[in-house]
Amino acid sequence: MKFLLVGLGNRGGMWADIVAAHPAAALCGAVDIDPARRDAFATRHQAVPLFADLETGLRRSGAEAVLLVTPPDGHLAQAEAIAAAGLPLLAEKPLAANLAEAAAIVRLMERAQLPLTVGLNFRYLPVSRAIRDLVAGGTLGRPGFGQFTYQRNRDGLRPGLNRYPLTMRHPMMLEQSIHHLDLLRFAYGREPETVTCRSFNPPWSMYAHDANVACLIGFEGGLEASYFGTWSGGWDALQFEWRTDCADGVIIQRQLFSDLAMARKGDAALTPVQLPDARAFIDDSRALLDAFIDAVAAKGPAPCDGCDHLRSLSLCFAAIEAHETGRTVALPDFHARHGLEMLT
Numbered sequence: 052m053k054f055l056l057v058g059l060g061n062r063g064g065m066w067a068d069i070v071a072a073h074p075a076a077a078l079c080g081a082v083d084i085d086p087a088r089r090d091a092f093a094t095r096h097q098a099v100p101l102f103a104d105l106e107t108g109l110r111r112s113g114a115e116a117v118l119l120v121t122p123p124d125g126h127l128a129q130a131e132a133i134a135a136a137g138l139p140l141l142a143e144k145p146l147a148a149n150l151a152e153a154a155a156i157v158r159l160m161e162r163a164q165l166p167l168t169v170g171l172n173f174r175y176l177p178v179s180r181a182i183r184d185l186v187a188g189g190t191l192g193r194p195g196f197g198q199f200t201y202q203r204n205r206d207g208l209r210p211g212l213n214r215y216p217l218t219m220r221h222p223m224m225l226e227q228s229i230h231h232l233d234l235l236r237f238a239y240g241r242e243p244e245t246v247t248c249r250s251f252n253p254p255w256s257m258y259a260h261d262a263n264v265a266c267l268i269g270f271e272g273g274l275e276a277s278y279f280g281t282w283s284g285g286w287d288a289l290q291f292e293w294r295t296d297c298a299d300g301v302i303i304q305r306q307l308f309s310d311l312a313m314a315r316k317g318d319a320a321l322t323p324v325q326l327p328d329a330r331a332f333i334d335d336s337r338a339l340l341d342a343f344i345d346a347v348a349a350k351g352p353a354p355c356d357g358c359d360h361l362r363s364l365s366l367c368f369a370a371i372e373a374h375e376t377g378r379t380v381a382l383p384d385f386h387a388r389h390g391l392e393m394l395t
Contacts, residue, residue, distance in 0.1 A: 192298030
């Protein structure tokens with residue numbers, strides 16, 4: 052499958068390497084408005100044609116699908132051009148910086164009958180799949196509550212990182228927490244019903260808007276999950292733990308991307324859960340790409356499709372509303388008020 056890669060920042064470079072190493076995919080072109088990025092890309096991928104704008108790339112590359120790896124505020128106009136070209140789309144998250152534009156992209160691709168996948172690749176990590184299997188299989192009984200904590204001092208000026216989160220509204224929620232809230236949905240196999248939230252920014256934060264997010268989410272079946280995430284912690288060391296308490300024991304992920312363990316109520320210690328080795332951001336993205344290519348070739352349902360992504364994105368925006376109003380937000384009501392009829 053021939054892909055046009057749009058956006059040559061840090062993540063775009065990762066996707067370029069993933070596609071180049073894939074036996075069923077190839078880059079037929081790459082797009083970026085920044086000549087310096089195009090020049091840097093050319094040193095690693097000399098045979099890939101480069102274009103300064105999307106329209107030219109779509110017209111001249113011969114692409115069969117598009118990988119969209121640009122800041123979210125431009126995604127709607129880019130998706131319109133991609134849909135007009137009749138091409139399937141694999142887009143990085145979030146699909147848009149506001150909910151109405153994200154829903155418009157989903158409707159646009161549905162009307163055009165084109166596959167749309169959103170890059171929630173953390174679902175494809177072995178640790179995420181193992182948690183989902185343990186919960187779904189009832190290994191430790193019925194899950195009752197979860198606690199998800201991600202604490203980091205993220206240097207937004209570090210070379211290789213995109214700069215736009217430094218100035219965007221709700222950077223933690225829309226760039227990082229969306230992955231985590233999506234994982235809660237994915238691993239628990241349940242949809243959120245209510246959310247309460249506070250977001251804020253510590254005085255020393257380099258981010259212009261809230262780099263801290265705290266949520267309490269009520270899921271179907273009475274499962275409750277608390278979430279805390281920060282990009283502006285007081286310590287550079289990343290601290291992570293995701294604990295799920297069940298009727299007969301606990302499931303605990305102790306390291307980001309790995310280190311899963313479980314214990315029954317009477318156990319004196321945790322028992323490690325064996326996981327295959329995986330390179331975060333590489334092997335999980337490769338697995339997502341596999342699923343996308345297979346779905347397009349078989350004309351089947353796209354993985355991590357637009358409506359699925361809207362469920363996670365709408366949870367983020369419902370949490371933002373809960374913060375702004377100081378009230379608990381009911382997700383079915385939120386969907387109805389925002390015209391998300393495809394989620395009801």
